Amino acid sequence: MSVLSRTTELVDPVPGDGAPHLPAQPDLVQLLTPEGERVEHPDYALDVSAEELRALYRDLVLVRRWDVEATALQRQGELGLWASLQGQEAAQVGAGRAMAAGDMAFPTYREHGVAWTREVDPLHVISMFRGVDQGGWDPVATGFNLYTVVIGAQTLHATGYAMGLQRDGADAAALAFLGDGATSQGEVNEAMIWAATFAAPVVFFCQNNQYAISAPIERQSRVPLYQRASGFGFPGVRVDGNDVLAVLAVTRAALAAAREGSGPTFIEAFTYRMGAHTTSDDPSRYRLAGELEEWALRDPIARLKAHLSRTGVADRDFFDAVDAEGDELAVRIRTGTRGMPEPAGTEIFDHVYAETTPELAQQRAEFVAYHASFEEA
Amino acid sequence: MADLRQFALPDIGEGLTEGDILTWLVAVGDTVTVNQPLCEVETAKAAVELPSPYAGTVTDLLFEAGTTVDVGAPIITIDVGGEGGGSRAGDAPAPPERTAVLVGYGPRTTEATRRPRRSATPQVLPEADYGSGTERPPLLTSAPDVTVKPVRHGGLEAGRAAEARATVADTQAAAPTSTVPGSGPLRPLAKPPVRKYARDVGVDLATVTGTGPGGVITRADVDAVRAPAGAAAGRTEVAPDETRIPVRGVRKHTAAAMVASAFTAPHVTEFLTVDVTRTMKLRQRLMARPELAGVKVSPLLFVAKALLLAARRHPMVNSSWDEAAQEIVVKHRVNLGIAAATPRGLVVPNVKDAGALTLPELATALADLTATARAGRTTPADMSGGTITITNVGVFGVDTGTPLLNPGESAILAFGAVRAMPWVHKGRVVPRQVTTLALSFDHRVIDGELGSRFLADVGALLHDPGTALTF
Numbered sequence: 084m085s086v087l088s089r090t091t092e093l094v095d096p097v098p099g100d101g102a103p104h105l106p107a108q109p110d111l112v113q114l115l116t117p118e119g120e121r122v123e124h125p126d127y128a129l130d131v132s133a134e135e136l137r138a139l140y141r142d143l144v145l146v147r148r149w150d151v152e153a154t155a156l157q158r159q160g161e162l163g164l165w166a167s168l169q170g171q172e173a174a175q176v177g178a179g180r181a182m183a184a185g186d187m188a189f190p191t192y193r194e195h196g197v198a199w200t201r202e203v204d205p206l207h208v209i210s211m212f213r214g215v216d217q218g219g220w221d222p223v224a225t226g227f228n229l230y231t232v233v234i235g236a237q238t239l240h241a242t243g244y245a246m247g248l249q250r251d252g253a254d255a256a257a258l259a260f261l262g263d264g265a266t267s268q269g270e271v272n273e274a275m276i277w278a279a280t281f282a283a284p285v286v287f288f289c290q291n292n293q294y295a296i297s298a299p300i301e302r303q304s305r306v307p308l309y310q311r312a313s314g315f316g317f318p319g320v321r322v323d324g325n326d327v328l329a330v331l332a333v334t335r336a337a338l339a340a341a342r343e344g345s346g347p348t349f350i351e352a353f354t355y356r357m358g359a360h361t362t363s364d365d366p367s368r369y370r371l372a373g374e375l376e377e378w379a380l381r382d383p384i385a386r387l388k389a390h391l392s393r394t395g396v397a398d399r400d401f402f403d404a405v406d407a408e409g410d411e412l413a414v415r416i417r418t419g420t421r422g423m424p425e426p427a428g429t430e431i432f433d434h435v436y437a438e439t440t441p442e443l444a445q446q447r448a449e450f451v452a453y454h455a456s457f458e459e460a
Numbered sequence: 461m462a463d464l465r466q467f468a469l470p471d472i473g474e475g476l477t478e479g480d481i482l483t484w485l486v487a488v489g490d491t492v493t494v495n496q497p498l499c500e501v502e503t504a505k506a507a508v509e510l511p512s513p514y515a516g517t518v519t520d521l522l523f524e525a526g527t528t529v530d531v532g533a534p535i536i537t538i539d540v541g542g543e544g545g546g547s548r549a550g551d552a553p554a555p556p557e558r559t560a561v562l563v564g565y566g567p568r569t570t571e572a573t574r575r576p577r578r579s580a581t582p583q584v585l586p587e588a589d590y591g592s593g594t595e596r597p598p599l600l601t602s603a604p605d606v607t608v609k610p611v612r613h614g615g616l617e618a619g620r621a622a623e624a625r626a627t628v629a630d631t632q633a634a635a636p637t638s639t640v641p642g643s644g645p646l647r648p649l650a651k652p653p654v655r656k657y658a659r660d661v662g663v664d665l666a667t668v669t670g671t672g673p674g675g676v677i678t679r680a681d682v683d684a685v686r687a688p689a690g691a692a693a694g695r696t697e698v699a700p701d702e703t704r705i706p707v708r709g710v711r712k713h714t715a716a717a718m719v720a721s722a723f724t725a726p727h728v729t730e731f732l733t734v735d736v737t738r739t740m741k742l743r744q745r746l747m748a749r750p751e752l753a754g755v756k757v758s759p760l761l762f763v764a765k766a767l768l769l770a771a772r773r774h775p776m777v778n779s780s781w782d783e784a785a786q787e788i789v790v791k792h793r794v795n796l797g798i799a800a801a802t803p804r805g806l807v808v809p810n811v812k813d814a815g816a817l818t819l820p821e822l823a824t825a826l827a828d829l830t831a832t833a834r835a836g837r838t839t840p841a842d843m844s845g846g847t848i849t850i851t852n853v854g855v856f857g858v859d860t861g862t863p864l865l866n867p868g869e870s871a872i873l874a875f876g877a878v879r880a881m882p883w884v885h886k887g888r889v890v891p892r893q894v895t896t897l898a899l900s901f902d903h904r905v906i907d908g909e910l911g912s913r914f915l916a917d918v919g920a921l922l923h924d925p926g927t928a929l930t931f
Contacts, residue, residue, distance in 0.1 A: 155495045159513040160470025363473040365506030369754050417494070 110309070110321050111353060114328040117381045119389025121328075129332040133396045139327050140391060141405050142176045143384045146196040148409035149205050152416045153195075153212070157362045161420050162212045166193045170325070170357030173383030174290045176200060177330025178258065178352070181338060184226065185255035189241035192230045193290075194260050201227035205412070206419045215426050235261055235268035238287065242274045245285035245341070256284040256341035258334070264295020266311065267303050275347070279316045282346035286337040287312075289349065290324060292356035297369040312349035324354030325383040355381075428454060463541030465514050466522075466534035469501070472508060478530050479503040481523055486536075490518045498536060499525075516540035650677035658682045710805035721864045725781065725902040729862040730911055734919040735883050736762075737893040742925050746819075755823040760798075760852050763875045763897075764822060766921035767850060768794055768815045769931040774914045777871045778847050781904050788905055797849035797866055798826065800833040807833055808849060808866050809842040850875060860896040870905040873918065874898040895922075 112124050131139075150168050157165040168175060175196025182188065188197050198208050198220075207219040211230060218229040231237035241259030248255050265271050266289065278285050291308055293300050304311070312319025322333040330352055337348035355378040359366050391397040432439070432447040439447075469479055482500040486492055497509040520537035523529050648665040650658065657679055658665050668685045670677035707715060721727075739762050747757045771778050771794055779790040796814035800807050809832065811817070811825045832838050849866045854877035863872045876896040883892035899915040906914075920927050 152495075155511040158470065158472055158508060158510050160468065160472075161513075163471075164474060359506070362508075363506075365508075368506075371753055 110307075111323055112320060112329050112333055113323040113326050114332060115323075115326045115386055115390055117325070117386050119386045119393055121390060121394075124329070124332075127329065127332040127336060129328055131328065131331075136387070136391060136396050137401065139176060139180065139331075140384070140387050140397065141408070142180070142196070142199060143172045143327065143387065144405050145409050145412055146172050146176060146199050147384065148413055149199070149416060150195060152413040153205075153209055154358070154362065156209075156417065156420055157212070162209065162362075163214045164361050164363060165212055166361045167356075167358035168193050168195050170355045170378065170383070171290055171292055171352075172196050173327035173387075174324035174330055174352040174354050177327040178260075178288050178334045178350075181331050181334035182226065182258060183255065183338070183342075185253065186338060187222075187226050187228065187241075187244055187255070187257050189228045189237040189244070189257060189259045190230055191234075191237065191260050191262060191265075192232050193262075194230070197260065198227055201225045203227050205416055206423075209416065209420055210423055213420060213423060215423050216430075235265035235271040235274075237261070238265070238271045238274035239277075241285050241287075242278045242283055245278065245283035245347075246281055248284055249281070254342055256286060256338045258286050258288055258338065261287060261289050262295065263289060263291040263293065263300050263303055263308060264298065265289075266308055267295070275312075275315045275317075275349070278347040282344065284341035284344070285347050286334065286341055287347060287349045288334065288352065290352045290354055292324075292354050294356060294360070294366075294370070296360045296364065297366075299369075307351070309349060309351035315349075317347045317349065319349040319351065321351045321353055324352030325381045325386070327383060327387060354383075462519075462539050463516075464519060465516070465538050465540050467498070467510075467513055467536050467538065468534045469529050469531050470510075471531045472501070472510075473503055473506065476503045476531055478528055480528050481525050481535065482507060483525050484521055485509070486512075486518050486521075488518050488521060492516065492518060492538065512538065514538045514540050648677055649675060650682075654679050654682060661686050710802075710807060714806050717867050718864050720867045724783075724867075725865050725870075726904060727865055727900050727902050728908070728911070729898055729900040730908075730915055731860060731896060731898050732915050732919045733894060733896045734923050735885065735892045736878060736895050736922045737885075739922050739925050740878065740893045751820045752823060755820060756827045757823060758826070759854075759878055759895075760850070760875065761819070761823050761826060762922060762925065763852075763873070763918070764796060764798075764814070764826065764850060765819060765928075766918045766925075767848070767873055768796065768822075769921055769928055770914050770917035771848060772815060773917060773931060774910060776910055777901065777906060777914050779870050779905055780847070780868050781870065781902060791847040793847070795845050795847045797843075797846035797869070798829055799849060799851035799863075799866075800830055800838075802833050802836060802838075804836055807838050807843060808846060809833055809838045810846040810849075812845070848872070854878060854895065860898045862898060863900045865900060865902060870902040871911070871914070872900050873915075874900075897922075 112127055113122060114124060114127065114129055115121055147169065150172075153162060153165045154167055156162050171193070175194055176199070179188070179197040179200025182200070188194070188201060190197055195205070195208055199205070203220045203225050208230075210216050211218045220227065220229075222228045228237065228240065231240070238259045238261055241257040245257040248257065259274070261271060271287075274285075275287065277283070278287075289308060291300060295303060300308075307321060309319035309321040320333055320337075322329050324330060333350055337350055340346070340348060356366075357375065357378065388402065391401075429447055429451060432443055432450070435443060471477075472479070479501040480503075482502050484499045485497045486499070492498065492512045492515065494513065494515045495511040498512050500507060500509050516538040518536065519539045522533075522535050522537065529535060648668065649670060650665055650668075654677055655665065658668070658677075661682065663682050663686050665677055665682075668677050668681050671681055672678040736759075740759070743757055743759065743762060746752055775790055775792075776788075778794050779788055782789050793813045794815040795810040795812050797808045797810040800809065809829050811822070811829060814822060814825070817825060829838075829842070832842065846866055846869060848869055849863075849872045851861075851863050851872060852875045853861050853863075854875050857877050859879075860876040861874050863874045865872050874897065876898070878893050878895045880891045881894040882889050883894055885892055897915060897919060899911060899918075901911045917931075921931070
């Protein structure tokens, strides 16, 4: 028997063979079932107050509202592009809320939910997608690094940052975000080897949303992603990425271990990208509608809402108030986006060096002259 | 009071230049809210709904569904002045002019509206003598590039545009040969579309006095002569009883091919009505297969596969009559043509070496072929070298036809609509999925026996796809 055919037995079923992404998963950490029922896990206890539950619900709803509004703005020509996080709200909010003040997040370009928890202004994120700046927030003040569009590169940044924390003796950790597709990148593997070798205080938080643009996870890995961590020499855990409580508990534990000097953890948040990869993508060309319907039943917001209703932690007035707050947020995003000033073309020269060089000053002058050579509109 | 805003088609996919409006989801007079879907637009990348940037009342839809629209062109007018405008009507900005993109690809509109350089080189007018009704490049190979595609009437539109552009340089160029109108030139001066127009309406240009620049005869001059002298003043325009459409492009090619087919290849047609219920069931099963995920699994796919299997058993149907050499050329590869109705007319692109493809490959190839044809991007290479053709008349809801051969081929199969019909099945009349196949073949090459056996095999495969195992 060849190696290939033996390892094939470990693979999740491919789409079309029965329930595609719902293999029996004894290893999946879950604290809230899709029906909104609270369950316990032996390794991940979570004590969460009613107030915290309501706050998590508010986070999820507002983040989704932001995402919906940004997608509409792109369709109206106000943004050049938008990467929707729909379906991944719980993974991002849970991870973001697990962070301590001194921790540092290293996002991809889809971590709007994490940005929200780090109190980055949504308009600062949107301005980048409108193309008026390169990302307008302060990474140090927010503990949220700038978006990285290069796939997987931020895992190296996070590992290096974590090694710095280690040398400073800081009581903090780095949280590196990545997607399932990024696990095929060389940088990610280098980062994990480096992090393992130095027991760097970094947590690799992988949102497995099942697709690297159009390539399904079955084409990325022969084994469940979290099992890869053991090959690098640190623990891996698969958590229900649509369960905000489980994500919160697992990420908290991993960050605590990192701060204590126990080294990295790889978290695979098992989730699903309900929308397109970006607004330039048409997922109906590579996904079956049935798959989407199946995942809609595991919606992260619906399950928390069901739990809050069932336990009486929140009532209709609360839900309505959150929705109304979402609409206000949407109006603020819409008017704020349309009101963004056009940047001066010379800004690209302004932040290259602390003190500009003669060569750069000359390039800047040439650039200004070139633009001045056009007639007025 | 009315406060009209226009919504321009944005670049919804990083560097797109145009999109097709598939359907309007609102109508004139409708009240719309912010982010309410207005229309569905299909671009080269995706079909998406466009949400409204304004709240208000729709006052105008600027393009009909089915139109290709350039990015940046306004598509809808919304009155935000009424109560529907809401609190944001006041601070809503002017109609969007920017077509922002995140990364390098700039939308073409940006280029088109670019401010001229101060040191602009002198404008040359290559179009000044274009539009003469000369043959444009074949329509098939030219990508659609205009906002609205006008119906071209023999190049006259372009001709008039060229007249309107007539420049001083144009006049000067004409001057050496023409001194005083009517007194000198051997051949009256008129642009080709006007010449053609004069010939069409029976006016001799020698009898016309030109009033255009440099004494050039214009269309109006021809009309002045054409009108009876007495009636000219009081005459009113009468709506024409007919429209004359010049034969060109795909239509011209289709006509030539059909004449060649009908009058050189003596062909006959046979019919077979088949119960295809099992194939339809198989289709449902295969649609769930991962190999066929995301690919259109159409009934046509199964007809194509059946034809390919049957052609393997009867290679003579995949042949050509070489009149010059007095030989029958049996093709070893099946280049399967699919007759496709496109906005530009009938085209018959073919799938090269279709017999060598697996079912998923064939499905993909058919989908690509039809998508390319519908987009008007079928190349001459796609259409040449066909060896046998299927025409899917069933998509139009008809049962069958007597197709004409694609020239150079010896057989063509028409596939009719699949209908639920009363049918004798296992001794009882029950509703079954039934279709009619029609095979036309060149009787010089294919005898009735061979044609019948081939058609019967195609039918048998569709009746019971399991028989494919015996092929």
